[in-house]
Amino acid sequence: MKNFYHNLDYTKVKLTVIYPEKDIISEEMESLGIDVIYNKHVALKHIKSFFLKTLTRFSIEFYLIFFYLNIFRKQKHTKCLINTELYSYSLFIPWLFSNVYVVVHSLSFKKNGFLNKILLLFQKTFVFRYLAVSKTVKTSLELQGIRGNIEVVYNGVNIQKEINVESKRKVPFRILSIAHPVPHKGAHHLLEVLSILKDKVEFKWTLLGWYSESSDKEYQNFFINEINRLNLNNEIEVLGNVNNISDWYRQSDLLVHPSESESFGFVVAEAMSFGVPVVAFNVGALHEIIDDKIDSFLIPAFKTNLMAETIYELIQDKENNFKIRRAAQNKIKDKFDNIKNMRRVFRVLDLLA
Template identity: 25%
Template sequence: MRIGITCYPSHGGSGVVATELGKLLAERGHDIHFITYDMPFRLGKFMQNIRYHGVEANRYAVFKYPPYDLALASRMAQVAKTYELDLLHVHYAVPHAIAAVLAKQMVGEHLKVVTTLHGTDITVLGEDPSLRDVICFGINKSDAVTAVSQSLVKQTYELFCSDRPIDCIYNFVDTRIYYPRDVAHICEKYGAPHEKILLHISNFRPVKRPLDVIEVFYKVQQEIPARLLLVGEGPELPKVIQKVEDLGLTDRVIFLGKQDEVAALISLADLLLLPSEKESFGLVALEAMACGVPTVASNAGGIPEVVEHEVTGFLADPGDTDSMSRFAIRLLRDERLYQSFSEAGLARVREKFCGLKIVEQYEQIYYRLLEK
């Protein structure tokens, strides 16, 4: 098949999953065309069967803002015509689904549109009255719609009352990249041998509750020698830095900023903290499980579909830092329990979230549409 893929090419989960899906599809012989405003950061080196087509929204005096959605639709149509694409698979409802539907109208009904919902396009943007109708339009005009968790499927139906069937296809992890690694060569860089390493990776937005990470770590390090690694950047970062200073944790917390490659850092960690208020899936928890690292997380959104409470990690209500701290301390002190969680996580990844199984689910949808 000849498939166009559009996503946000940034460090967010939707862009990561879209890029990794495209790479796996290319490995399986499909011709993949990424149509985005920038090169997806996970695309990396040249790969056979993959092409990148940039989108440029020019500035004109008549427009207050560059018309990116129109430029994207036009570029989608150009690529679809030139390379005779079979379908467009867009990740994130706005503006990608709308642009794809418009491109289909320009190219013809034979061009199919698959929209994958990733979370904030529904749970945040979908609650904006100025965007609700256009999101609903994009969903209803797509030929197929998927969502990354059952929780997100439910929220989409509740918000939009759409009769469009939505398939739940979970995010996945490439176990050739995420696996338990020998990271002894970098351990000394981040902490002493007797210290436990806690890790948090996010975009540091309020919904991720990064201040809760600091509260949990503060309580943990009072009981266990530990350090905290923080990966990412975002609007809450200045508050996090201030809280670290206020609690006297400056020498215990390491800020690493944005990192393109996090697999080795995850393997270095003993525990992942994910206290989000909203989370449609929790890709970083899945990546941690694939590296044999348990997670202490909130029970928000789709996280319980990834992390099994008391099997592969611990879950608590959002904001309940006391419970999260107790869970973390218990897990880090009990070697037998820790090993059980680690092994259960690895098995869960193999059984439910491996790339091969997930890509086959998408292929089934593609073939179903093209056979109509």
């Protein structure tokens, strides 16, 4: 969203954004003249109970129907761009007044649940166009019966300066992982990898993003308890969200990404833009970003022994894998440049010729 609003021509477009609560990002939008409507009910929260999740979803959908009616009653909007991670049944209200574009950046709709199937059937009647963040997402939508109105628009990342050749690699080898504390992000696979590597080679491993309002608290606590039980505290430090993520990429030699499902893999692309090689399981759309052993490494899911072996070999590489690092950065420049990909978004939305 930030990339979107930073590249809009506000002499031609009036943008209204529905946002959970006031923060640095929303204040930045307001400073640009964007009309920000605050609605705490659009914030995502992790709910484990199926009954409570269903009840919460339908109650909020019902609320959003009146919320949208109020917005469109006050001001006409010709286009409505929605993120499918938000509540979506209520979108039939914007459909009454505008063309609805849905950005699909999740594979959650693949689940065989009755509610998800009803949602897709319902959406097909009013969505003007889907913007899929990968070919994998597009294929999955087609398998669900959606045809003809899907455009693939890859996520874009900011292109970084040229990476520098280090005459001497720093010790210890610095490994980074970034994972939201929910099971499908696969942080538990790191426990086995760490256990294999801990007595074989010297490294410093950091896991970021572990503490969040929308986390699965039970899983979050399980992971920390396992670190203590397996005596891995010296092998990995676990931190929450950070504001200086660029600094973490720059000081890292490798990103290990243990996710079990990826509709795109933004963290992977972002790391590669800094010339940081990635070791990841071959799941979802990651093969659309990574060419195995050319610009990073794809491991068959979920072969933790092979993941540990690959990391060990990379740590032993005395030349610091500069060839891989260069190829990683070039791949992002070629396919995932934020400016180029944002122009494609504007063309799909008919905001650019």
